[in-house]
Amino acid sequence: MKVIALVTQKGGSGKSTLCVSLAVAAQQAGYRVCILEIDRQATATQWSQLRKGEPPEVGQVPADKLDATMARVGMGNDDGTYDFVFIDTPGIDSPGTGAAIRLADLCLIPCRPTPADLQAVRPTLATIHRLEKDFAFVLNQTPPKSYRVRDTAEGLKVLGMIAEVNIVMRNDHQDAMGTGQGVTELNPTGAAAAEVRQLWDWIDNRMKELPSVKAA
Ligand SMILES: Nc1ncnc2c1ncn2[C@@H]1O[C@H](COP(=O)(O)OP(=O)(O)OP(=O)(O)O)[C@@H](O)[C@H]1O
Ligand SMILES: [Mg+2]
Known part of the structure; x- marks a missing residue:
């Protein structure tokens, strides 16, 4: 079982949107998947x-119950209840x-x-470095083509790994959130x-390529 945490203290960057659509895409790829949400806003729970x-x-979990919940679903086991647990923060x-960062195999x-978004990643990144976690930036809500995307990508590259795929600003993401779907369900083509x-x-x-993080 592997844990993917969506983290950044910058509000509205797309943690919940990417969390639910990636979870659905992983499920469609044949994996057993669940989402844990430690955000009182309950975006993923409402979607669910x-x-x-x-x-x-989708389970809403208070921060102080996260360790116990992860142990219950089999964190650290190859044959846990799920192949991937996504954590929305x-x-x-x-x-x-x-x-969430402490439990994650990969932080997105x-x-x-x-x-402003580029600046705002720094505190999150400091925690990730302190806990020696693997991470990747995902450029989200990008215009289809813009010098800004290139500039931000270059800024992020200096800070670490950046996913090879950008997620463009598209209405499908907003519509999928509103209908309780992943974008790959809403408009598969x-x-x-x-x-x-x-x-x-x-x-x-x-x-x-990553080793599994063991339960606390
Ligand atoms: N790629 C995208 N294209 C279009 N709209 C998007 C995209 N990603 C996110 N959004 C929209 O941006 C808004 C914020 O997204 P989301 O709620 O996922 O951010 P968040 O990081 O979870 O925010 P918070 O920190 O408040 O939890 C939502 O209205 C969502 O529909
Ligand atoms: Mg959110």
């Missing part, structure tokens, strides 16, 4: 309620964010192509779906 029982399962620095840091599938493949390949 629209799915009327369709997997992936709040857009503020909180104990939950630290707990969504970042919009703006100087759309560009947003293609990008999310490519991003999932990139993450999946990267995760195959």
